[in-house]
Amino acid sequence: MTAVSRVAIVGSGVAGTAAAILLAEGGVHVDVFEQKPDLSTLGSGITLQGNALRVFDRLGVWERVKEAGYTFDVLGLRAPGPDAQVIAQIPDAPTGGPEYPATLGMYRPDLARILADRATELGARIHYGTTVTSFTQDPDGVDVTLSDGSTGRYDVLIGADGLHSSIRKQLGIETEPQRTGMGIWRAFVPRPAEVTHTDLYYGGGVYIAGYCPTSDDMMYAYLVEPAQDRHLLSPEEGVEVMKELSRSYGGPWNEIRESLGEASRVNYTWFTKHVVPDAWNRGRVVIIGDAAHSCPPTIAQGAAQAAEDALVLSELLLSRDAIDQSLWDAFHARRLPRATQVVEASVQLGQWQIDHEQDADVPGLVRRIAMLVSEPA
Structure with missing residues (x-):
């Protein structure tokens, strides 16, 4: 007999849907409560490292993810400037093991759909437009009150509700995401034929310029600048800002710049950081994913770490x-x-x-983290 028979999950991002898949597969009654009215997902693309792909295989969605995305095994470095000189092409570490590509890029809403579909196939119920407004717990369970006024009782409540987690706040955990000083522009654009992997350009008009192919036809491009308040800009103004910032970069950026427009879904967010430094649970209520920790996408590990949280938590709940x-x-x-x-x-x-x-040991740091995440969570 497992430790749980009924679990409530708040949030339908990677952490929430991954936990829902694994628990439902284990015979648990799972209710996922998502505040958004539908499956719509902010963002253009996502870069997934091999350790994330290894978890997705365990979730039973690897073939769907592979079909929807674009895989590659090298990381390119280019110089800023009109020539966009290729400085190096570095083999990317296959952190998921030799049976998976080192990296996969994909359209973020496609990943959300694949995970949600898998969860519902296994019997998990995803309730859109609904969230947990309050809860109380005792030694045997958690009573939740939902935004529609209904109530329910569960063995465990999992808060997978993102950076600004309501569950984290209700638990009284004071750790909050902090800005790191960087902001990122992202856009979803047609893929130039020469783009077959991620290239990074350091320096120039912004800190980092880069792109990641997400399919045979499309990719997302990004520019990392000093963080500033961009929220009052209209979508059209955002496109113009991104065009202007990208003028320091040649090569594929010339084609990217010409393709930026209304359909590019240009968006801007700040880099944040936080880790809840002690227990992520209070009694039978626990937070995972971005609710428990967030990091800049400089190593592309956000989704991977969220999925690993779900994998380890579900494994323990089902085995105890x-x-x-x-x-x-x-x-x-x-x-x-x-x-x-x-x-x-x-x-x-x-x-x-x-x-x-100038003297930072970037390769050494990246290598150390690659070795860490190559070991299963």
Whole structure:
């Protein structure tokens, strides 16, 4: 007999849907409560490293993800300027193991759809336009009150509700995401034929310019600048800003710049960092994914770490016959040190750019994290 028979999950992002898939597969009654009215997902593209792909295989969605995305095994470095000289092409570490590509890019809403479809196929119920407004707990379970006024009782409540997690706040956890000093412009654009992997351009008009193919036809492009308030800009103004910032970069950026327009879904967000430094649970309520930790996308590990949280938590809930302190201790021992190292490394890479650090051991830091995440969570 498993420790849980009924679980409520708040949030339908990677962490929430991954947990829903694994728990529903294990015979648990799962209700996912998502505040958004539908499956719509902000963003253009996402870069997934091999350790994320390894988890997606466990979720039973790897073939769908591979079909929807674009795989590659090298990382390119180019110089800013009109010639966009190729400085190096570096083999990317296959952190998921030799059976998976090192990296996959895909359209972020496609990933959301694949995960949600898999969860519902296995019997999980996703309730859109609904969230948990309050909860109380006792030694045997958690009583939740929903935004539609209804109530329910569950063995465990999982807060997978993102950076500004309501569940985290209701638990009284004071750790909040902090800005790192960088902001990122992203756009979804047609893929130039010469783009077959991610290229990064360091320096020039912004800290970092880059792109990642997401399919045979499309990719997302991004520019990382000093963080500033861009929220009052209209979509049309955002396109013009991105065009102007990209003028320091040649090569594929010439074609990217010409293709930027209304259909590019240009958006701007700040880089943030946080790790809840102690227990991620209070009793039978636990937070995972961006609710528990966030990092800049400098090592492309955000989704991977969220998926790993879900994998480890679900494994423990399904393999134990009681929800006790030993379960939570095992969860934190496997997740807190690993997530902390990833966050700290991601922040350090960005800080070296902010400080214009010339002697930083970027390859050494990236290699260390690749070795860490190559080991299964």
